[in-house]
Amino acid sequence: MTDAEALNRRLVDELAAAGALPQEWRAPFLAAPRHLFVPRVIWEDAGGGTLTPRRRDENPAAWLSAVYADEAIVTQVDDGATPDTGTGSRVTSSISKPSIVARMLGDLEVERGMRVLEIGTGTGWNAALLTHAVGEGNVTTVEVDGVLAERARTALAGAGVSPLVVTGDGAGGYPPGAPYDRVIATASVRVVPYPWVTQTRPGGLILSPWGTAYDNGALVRLTVDDRGAAYGPFLDNTIAFMWVRAQRVPRPAVPAHLAGVAESTTTLHPDAVAFDDYDARFAVGVRVPDVVTRFEDAGDGGDDFTFWAFSGASWARVDVIDGAVSHRVRQHGPRALWTEIEAAYRWWEEAGRPETGRFGLAVTADRQYVYLDSPGTPVGRPGSR
Ligand SMILES: C[S@@+](CC[C@H](N)C(=O)[O-])C[C@H]1O[C@@H](n2cnc3c(N)ncnc32)[C@H](O)[C@@H]1O
Structure with a gap:
């Protein structure tokens, strides 16, 4: 041998x-x-x-x-x-x-x-x-x-x-x-x-x-x-493969100008919606399927970071200061992406935090959708079926 x-x-x-x-x-x-x-x-x-x-x-x-x-x-x-x-x-x-x-x-x-x-x-x-x-x-x-x-x-x-x-x-x-x-x-x-x-x-x-x-x-x-x-x-929901070539996800650049954009605060930590829990991340993705995210370390040696979300001409950023309970949010463009992500997360929580295994996919000649428990209950983007 x-x-x-x-x-x-x-x-x-x-x-x-x-x-x-x-x-x-x-x-x-x-x-x-x-x-x-x-x-x-x-x-x-x-x-x-x-x-x-x-x-x-x-x-x-x-x-x-x-x-x-x-x-x-x-x-x-x-x-x-x-x-x-x-x-x-x-x-x-x-x-x-x-x-x-x-x-x-x-x-x-x-x-x-x-x-x-x-x-x-x-x-x-x-x-x-x-x-x-x-x-x-x-x-x-x-x-x-x-x-x-x-x-x-x-x-x-x-x-x-x-x-x-x-x-x-x-x-x-x-x-x-x-x-x-x-x-x-x-x-x-x-x-x-x-x-x-x-x-x-x-x-x-x-x-x-x-x-x-x-x-x-x-x-x-x-x-x-x-x-x-x-x-x-x-x-x-733990196996990340590369995309087939024609379905690759773009990697948007962070915007150069932040002046004049809508500001608010959030108590929802970005880790909760995109990092800590695979089930949450999967479910939020089902509700906001076209939103690309990115984490950017503050680069100060600590745990502070910026969470970015992008889709088309819209973007959102959440600045996280380690240990803080409230985080600064800035959003720009036709869609308020952080607000959408928050709503998607709340939807998942109100649905009883279903595990990924309770979801399924339907593929027919004219449409594809994710469902919860059975094909009769689609759970796609809010407002769509
Ligand atoms: C993770 S690798 C596959 C590993 C492979 N099964 C093995 O045993 O080594 C993914 C492959 O899919 C190929 N690929 C991407 N898009 C494709 C497409 N549209 N049709 C066929 N192959 C594709 C990539 O070029 C890449 O070689």
Whole structure:
């Protein structure tokens, strides 16, 4: 057994002991060791929103220990535009955290012989795991980035498996392989592409990371019905995936001028609506789905910070002084975003602080909405249905 294989076995054993690896996925994880898929150059967080390359050749032991840690590894930055001698700023491909991969594969409920479509090939590791589980000829995986798709084909061949790797926009699914029993996305969506529904057989499942501009972190599992619709619950709200390319969330710049804007105060701490509680953050995001937030440290070495919210021409800022009970609010533009966020949070509190697992998503040919407990009770943006 090589060092890498021994490390893989140890990771598999650790995941299993922690209850993070369903028994039926043990053999695929052993058959498709992660080191065969991680590229020679990976990217690490260098602070301040930057990423720097780490090369296998320069420190093979460090590379291998990164490969067999239960962590995601960044495998591409800036859509490949930054050379691997440079400094990256945006994560655009990664190999996901093993325990999350295992959890999602368990949630997918596959059986041998099922036809599976994956969106977001990345390194090809997940496609290899799926191929071991459902069998050769049953897995199609779509990757939008041609360089990554080609790299994945090479890695998959080297690992002795051959799912069909399609270069293209996975939002369109892959009609020639339909109908699928299962669709799994490994990039997050704000709107589920409807072709995923039409290309899944009735009774089939769609599993996808899902989010709003406000909160990226949910995982939804939809069951397709025989009328071209899909419904299902949110299973988690702690797994942040990168967005599919066409649904990326903008990163607005903070406004340069603050003079003359509406001022007020709030006793609601921004941590409560956006940080402390995943359920609160998810629910607020459902009510204000297009609002992007940002925390900005005051930079004074203490715990003071500014919470920003943006949407279109509107913005709000809340200045938090550590220990204070009331915080200064400034809002500008056609929408009072902090007021909306506060109202969304109060709505969630008045609804009895429902957990994310009580919410579900409905996807039909002409609309998508989040519901609470059953599809008959939509809970979208106030005033909309
Ligand atoms: C988290 S990575 C996937 C990890 C992968 N499953 C693995 O095993 O390594 C997300 C991938 O989705 C890809 N992606 C983003 N938008 C896409 C789209 N519209 N269609 C297909 N792939 C997309 C990205 O290029 C990236 O490689």
